[in-house]
Amino acid sequence: MTDIAARCIREQPRFKGIFQNKGTFERRVRLASPTMHSDEKTFINQAFDEGFTGRNIARLEKEAAEYIGVKHAVAFNSGTAAMHMAVKLAAERLYGSAAAVPISGGLGTVGALQGKRVFCSDFASSTMADSIVSEGGEPVFVDVSDEDWSMDPEVLEIAFQRYPDVKLVMMNHAYGFPGQIMKIREICRDHGALLIEDASESLGAKVHGKQTGSFGDYGILSFGSDKIITGSVGGMFLTDDDYSSKKARSRASHSRAAAPWRQYEELGEECRMSDIVAGLILGQFQHLDEHIAKKRMIYERYLEKLDGDTMYMNPVGEGTEPNYWMSCMTCESNILFQETRSEREYTYTNQHGTASPMEIYDALEAFNVESCPVYKPMSLQPVFRNYDQITLDGSKREYAEFDQEGFWVRCDVAKDNFDRGLCLPSDIKMTGEEQDRVVEIVRSCFD
Known part of the structure; x- marks a missing residue:
């Protein structure tokens, strides 16, 4: 202005x-900015003095897992990276591949969700949809409830009626106000679908006394600069599954195998959190x-x-x-x-x-x-608007066939x-x- x-x-x-x-x-x-305390300096100085041993990272992962109430927490350099890892691991559990689909000449760039539909919240940041599309999947956007601004369970049921083959659902808790995650989880179980719970905005929020981030097969936290506690950057992958935790930790460190030399037997990436960032977040966690x-x-x-x-x-x-x-x-x-x-x-x-x-x-x-x-x-965003969206009135694609008649306003x-x-x-x-x-x-x- x-x-x-x-x-x-x-x-x-x-x-x-x-x-x-x-x-x-x-x-x-x-709107929202970092609020620093003296504790952060203590942990950061410790990292400097000890030479970045990873002690802050290990402690943060332990404290986060205990706080949320899950078996495992794996620290990432961003919530986006943690979300992408969750999508890859879900693809492996569902379809047998987490890194890439073999194509002519070796491992190519065809994503682990190639050709698969995934339900995700329509009222959210682009992180969920980005992760789906980057792995070759097709997001189907599910409308939210006016009771909490998060995914509407009734609409999710309608979505499964139209696309019964979907096996992955991703929902968020908009602006730190929890949605109907218990109903969403029950619907997912009824349809044999995995659930990724995006708790990046809702750290510390509860549903019937239980922390958000602990309800899904995988949970995601973010420590971005505007979040309720921050490391300026950073994210966390949460799960009770031992195998997924081990794989997330390995793949976030280039998937280096246990050998004296640098041995790589599957694709990986470098997206682990630094000891400095972990120190910042540890100091914030106390507050x-x-x-x-x-x-x-x-x-x-x-x-x-x-x-x-x-x-x-x-x-x-x-x-x-x-x-x-x-x-x-x-x-x-x-x-x-x-x-x-x-x-x-x-x-x-x-x-x-x-x-x-x-x-x-x-x-x-x-x-x-x-x-x-x-x-x-997301269904209104230029980059995603060609994908389907489901509301209480059904599919956007179905509605478009009748829109010329103009006989009802779609919810x-x-x-x-x-x-x-x-x-x-x-x-x-x-x-x-x-x-x-x-x-x-x-x-x-x-x-």
């Missing part, structure tokens, strides 16, 4: 009082409960001051304890506000009594506050969330006074 555009917004009558009385934020109010408590306070403050007739906060599912990583709001029905989006641009019309997500986004930016739209569904919760949703500042360093000013700006958008 240019300075001129920001000034024009601040000088609108509805914001003028806020600007004249308090001005803009001198320090940018962030996880503290971070969750602060995130919860932020969410509850928004809930008290914003949730109502025109704005709604992201829902908490029954029997769940979120980690409240990201507080999100949705505006009232987009029938009432006027906003248009192309692939990269947007326009909106100011209307008294209502506001669009991007209108609020611009207003916050004008006051030096960071926010962002909620996930754009699509993920798209509705995107049309109406915005992630609000959820940084645990944000003060109560700063959050109150954020709330004041948001509420003024509706004047």
